[in-house]
Amino acid sequence: MTRHDGPEDRWFDRDAGPVVRPYALTMGRTLPSGGESFDLIDVVVATSGRMPEHFRPGPEHRRLLSLCRRPTPIVDLTSEIDLPLGVVRVLLGDLISEGLVGVLATQKQPATDQRLLRMVLDGLESL
């Protein structure tokens, strides 16, 4: 909760939410235009591709691009950029369609991946 302190109180504070609403950031789209589906823990990374001339990235596109210069899980991106997951998915879809961001291949069957389960078990036991 934000405290309201006298004359500096403004109507566009944290409680009021963002002035630019999420649906405006995605231009009304609720799903990535390329039809991609991302898991929360999929890892994305910026490619070295050049920005296509026809592509007009918004400020959020640019922030996402700079945040995933190193391989980063989508859930960390979402937390960092402080936007709803649905919005991040749509914006990432744009960047992927333009070849600016790639998704690292994720395990299809993580629950039966012995190596992964062993890593998790070893890690938890060493805590």
Added chain:
Amino acid sequence: MALNHSDGAPSTAKILISGGFGVGKTTLVGAISEIRPLRTEEPMSDRSVGIDDTRRVGAKTTTTVAMDFGRISFPSRLVLYLFGTPGQERFWFMWDELSIGAIGAVVLADTSGWPTASPRSTTSSTTGCRSSSRSTASTARPGSTRMTSGSRSAWAPGYRS
């Protein structure tokens, strides 16, 4: 576009923290996460009266409206994510999204609610957990981590939605 895993990329895994309203899912994620958890706690309003059973959690004034999110990084470049699901029935639709691809789940149940909070029904399967969630109200206090004494947890490898 799918790339192959390179040396710099972390392996990621996901564990679901689940259980009924007020059993301490948020507390658990907060207790073991290395980052300040991304919480979505909101004050409970008078609209929850008669819907969310707070009789056993007198000090509970906030509730999770979307999900808790915690992270543990291991030296082996493995990053483990913990997702706490909201306990209330009206948010159960989020469970599918959170549970797909999870390598396991921890189901918390409050045994002080015995026999209504039957561990058998809460640990046998997700379905069992869903059906009994409403009755597993809790005494786990905000800020406490009485996981072993106040709650039971079940490790369920191979958990899928």
